[in-house]
Amino acid sequence: MKRRKEKRGMAARKGGAGEKPRTGGDILAHRAFFLDRDGVINYKVAGYVTRVEDFHLLPGAAEAIARINASGWLVVLVTNQSVIGRGLATRERVDEIHRHMLSLLAEKGAHLDGIYLCPHTPWDGCPCRKPEPGMLLQAARDLDIDLGASVMIGDSDTDLEAGRRAGTWLQIKVDDGFTLGDAVERVLAEARVVDDDRDMEGGAIRG
Numbered sequence: 001m002k003r004r005k006e007k008r009g010m011a012a013r014k015g016g017a018g019e020k021p022r023t024g025g026d027i028l029a030h031r032a033f034f035l036d037r038d039g040v041i042n043y044k045v046a047g048y049v050t051r052v053e054d055f056h057l058l059p060g061a062a063e064a065i066a067r068i069n070a071s072g073w074l075v076v077l078v079t080n081q082s083v084i085g086r087g088l089a090t091r092e093r094v095d096e097i098h099r100h101m102l103s104l105l106a107e108k109g110a111h112l113d114g115i116y117l118c119p120h121t122p123w124d125g126c127p128c129r130k131p132e133p134g135m136l137l138q139a140a141r142d143l144d145i146d147l148g149a150s151v152m153i154g155d156s157d158t159d160l161e162a163g164r165r166a167g168t169w170l171q172i173k174v175d176d177g178f179t180l181g182d183a184v185e186r187v188l189a190e191a192r193v194v195d196d197d198r199d200m201e202g203g204a205i206r207g
């Protein structure tokens with residue numbers, strides 16, 4: 001795919017809030033990093049994160065998100081929270097955990113542009129639980145995101161599958177040896193190459 005940097009840049013210069021010109025395409029839409037939560041932003045725990053005390057940022061995660069913030073891309077959390085559907089934590093508890101997450105991120109100058117969560121269980125058959133793409137599609141509508149120029153980062157194959165089904169440009173798997181920070185640097189570098197009008201094959205990247 002080819003990105004169209006000039007038009008994007010023009011739009012950014014013209015773009016008064018609330019009066020973004022629309023031309024029926026997604027040239028003017030935002031690019032986003034869609035991030036899974038556990039294993040990407042915070043440490044996984046045995047079982048589920050059901051308490052604020054269970055939530056600990058991974059080293060470098062906040063800095064990586066701040067780096068995205070500075071790049072102009074959006075950062076959107078897309079997280080399966082079947083803890084709610086399973087009755088292991090209330091929605092209020094999960095929101096409390098997320099407020100804690102946001103405060104930890106803010107300490108490093110990082111913020112999220114959106115939080116989407118699926119409260120359902122695997123047997124609910126909902127359209128939002130990853131690997132279904134529902135959360136990404138909803139965020140794209142809400143936040144005017146160009147999915148084909150965006151990236152899904154997760155630590156599970158179901159994350160990558162959700163990104164693929166949503167039509168994201170890249171799907172990247174992170175682990176202990178290839179962290180969110182590594183992924184962000186790689187994406188921004190590759191996006192620069194594409195912006196220089198060279199073709200870039202989309203697909204999956206594994207650390």
Ligand SMILES: [Mg+2]
Binds near residue numbers: 036038154155
């Ligand atoms: Mg995960």
Ligand SMILES: [Zn+2]
Binds near residue numbers: 118126129
């Ligand atoms: Zn759901």
